[in-house]
Amino acid sequence: MTTLHGQGVSRGVAIGPIHRLGSGPAELRPRSGAVPEEExxxxEAARAQAGxxxxxxxxxxxETLGEENALLFQIHQMVLEDPDFCEGVEERIRDGADAAYAVQEASRDAAAAFAAMDNDYMQGRTADVLDIGARLIHILNGTEEEALVLTEPAVLAAEDLAPSQTARLDRSKVLAFVTAGGSVNSHTAIFARTMGIPAVVGLGRSLELLSQGREVAVDGSTGExxxxxxxxVRAxxxxRQSAxxxxxxEAECYRGRASVTRGGRKIELCANVGGPEDIEAALAGDAEGIGLFRSEFLYLQRSDYPDEETQLSAYRDVLERMGGKRVVIRTLDIGADKQADYFQxxxxxxxxxxxxxxxxxxTRPEVFRTQLRALxxxxxYGKLAIMFPMITSPAEVRSVLEAAAAVRGELDAEGIPYAGDVELGIMIETPAAALLSEELARQVDFFSVGTNDLTQYTLALDRQNASVxxxxxxxHRAVLxxxxxxxENAHRxxxxxxxxxxxxxxxxxxQTFxxxxxxxxxxxxxxxxxTRMQVCQMGQ
Known part of the structure; x- marks a missing residue:
């Protein structure tokens, strides 16, 4: 008996035999004699067939997982048409590579760029790019994608699962997912949570211990x-399964209820979402609103700045679908790990x-102005709140509020309507913002604490550095x-x-919160x- 430890990404417990899935297309080597025009x-023919x-x-x-999960494959279509990806393939072909090898290398480069980002949503795009690359390679080489046909219930084990494979699974036969790679927001994890299937990712080389047919016990909460x-152990x-x-x-009994303690303390429970595809999960989870909508997905999936109409369409979509519940949209949070080449x-x-x-x-007021106008x-179309990240001083807040006021003035002059009750808030994710929160609270309508960055900056700890x-x-007591x-200053x-x-x-x-x-x-x-169940069972 051996216990492996990964990252639990979808709650639940399963016991059953392993079904091993292959690792995708074999490693390709450059083929000599390729004619660029032919390749x-x-x-181009492979792209058309993939579409x-x-x-x-x-x-x-x-039909099986709903519109929001299906929208992923429209994102895959966008990857097929992405100029950067296509140019990466075409440049390699012009340099003498055959088409399949060029696709392999271009998709790996793009996937590595996504994997390096410190953003769960964008890291989740790694599997999308590799999935598209594998599809194109199968088409170019005339090979078939490995079928996921299970004759009996099993725990599916793989290096990673392509989104297209996961979406077509017979969920009645899949007891759990266990993978060597993946992340909490990879589509393996998202689909697992949607389907209610336990999942553990990040097992790394330990996956080699999971041979075909061997029985395993999986806990998607603990990562065991x-x-x-x-x-x-089986008992x-x-x-755990029964519990x-x-x-x-028991938690399902709290659907539709207010999140109120027995002592009458109300707390609002909202959802973090990385893009429009996550809205359905927020609604299915009975979220009371969106507490963080990461608008950078609009910038990171493009080869140029999204214009006002593109942004308006995305923001309108989420506001309408949330049906009057508050949606907090964070303004552009590009930089550091989240890079878009065209920002230079x-x-x-x-x-x-x-x-x-x-x-x-x-420092780029036109980019900011475009986003504020769209917002x-x-x-x-709904109840909007706008949140500004990485604030460190009252002067920055004044500049932000002036920019917002200028946009409202423009819209008034143009006769374009907007809501008069849009809340403007800031993220408390730097020690400076927390220490100056008494003054900052007098300038804005709300605070939202970004604990990931607040921890990083408070403890002088680079979240990208695995060694620390x-x-x-x-x-840490300093963070709390x-x-x-x-x-305290917000309520004051x-x-x-x-x-x-x-x-x-x-x-x-x-309870601390x-x-x-x-x-x-x-x-x-x-x-x-x-969490609502826990809140409602609390005495205070």
């Missing part, structure tokens, strides 16, 4: 995978403390004291304060009902 034509296949998968996914469990996991089923059933940001020795987020907006125009990960302590200070000024970082869904800190007076917690949609 370019082959690439037809993706449309078929879109329709299948629409036990190989060949003995009788006692323990069966008890998990009972908890889910210079290399920095310490990008986490460099030109990013609100600093870009204030205000969209505000008539053991020193990362988001529950800064949150307490911000909460009569504004609300929320938390939108990873700590928002930490059940061990819920209630004691501090936190008004709102924003988290993964799947954690909302469980």
């Amino acid at each position: 370019l034509a082959r690439f 037809v296949e993706l449309e078929e998968i879109y329709q299948q996914t629409l 995978v036990v190989v060949a469990p003995d009788g006692a 323990e996991f069966e008890a 998990a089923c009972a908890e889910r059933a 940001l210079p290399p920095e020795e310490n990008p986490a403390m460099g030109m990013r987020a609100i600093r870009i907006c204030l 205000y125009r969209a505000s008539v 990960a053991c020193f990362d302590d988001p529950e 004291r800064l949150i307490a200070m911000a909460a 000024a009569g504004i609300w304060i929320g938390i939108c970082g990873e700590l928002g869904a930490d059940p061990s800190l819920l 209630l004691d501090l007076g936190i008004d709102e917690l924003s988290m993964s949609p799947g954690a909302i009902l469980r």
Whole structure:
């Protein structure tokens, strides 16, 4: 019996035999004698065929997993048409590579760029690019994608699961997912949560211990995978299964209820979303609103700045679909790990403390103005709040508010309507913002604490540096004291304060946040009902 440890990304417990899935197309080597003109034509034909296949998968996914998960395959279509990706392939072909090898190398380069980003949503695009690359390679080489046909219920084990494979699974036969790679926001994880299937990712080389047919016990909450469990361990996991089923059933009883403690304390439970595709999960999770909508997805998936109409369409969509519930949209948070080539940001020795987020907006006013115009125009379609990241001083807030006022003046002059009750708030994610929160609270309508960056900056700890990960302590007393200070000053000024970082869904800190007076917690949609149940069972 061996216990492996990965990252649990979809709650639940499963026990069953392993079904191993291959690792995708074999490693390709350059083929000599390729004729560029012929290879370019082959690439274009493969793109066209891939588009037809993706449309078929879109329709299948629409029927089985709903519109929001199906929209992923429209994103895949966008990758097929992305100029940067296509140019990367075509340049390699012109340099003498055959089409399949060129696709392999271009898709790997694009995937590596996404994987390096410190943003779960964008890291999740890694699998999308590799999935598209694998599809094109299968078409170019005339090979078939490995079919996922299970004759009996099994735990599916793979290096990683392509989104197109995951979406077409017979969920009645899949007990759990376990993968060597992946992340909390990879589409393997998202689909697993949508389908209610336990999942553990990030097992790395330990996956080699999971041979075909071997029995395993999987806990998607703790990240444990036990190989060949003995009788006692099997009984323990069966008890966990029963407890998990009972908890889910109990939490479901809180759907539609207000998140109020027995003592009458109300706390709003909202969802963090990375893009429009996550809205359905927020609604299914019974979110009371969107506490963090990351607008940078509009910038990171393009080869040029999104114009006002493109942004308006995206913001209008989320506001309408949330049906009058508050949607907090964070303005552009590009920079550091989230790079878009067309911004032409210079290399920095310490990008986490460099030109990013609100600093870009204030130094590139036209980019900021376009986003603010789109946001205000969209505000008539729902309940909008605008949140500004990476604030460190009252002067920055004054500049932001002046920019917003200027946009409202433009819209008034043009006769374009906008809502008059748009809340303007800031993120408390730097120690400076927390320490100056008394003054900042008098300038804005709300605070939202970004615990990930607040922890990084408070503890002088680079979240991108794996060698110092053991020193990362988001529950450090210094971090909690800064949150307490911000909460006290927010309430003194009569504004609300929320938390939108990873700590928002930490059940061990819920009572602490209630004691501090936190008004709102924003988290993964799947954690909302469980957290509401916990809130409603609290005495204060």
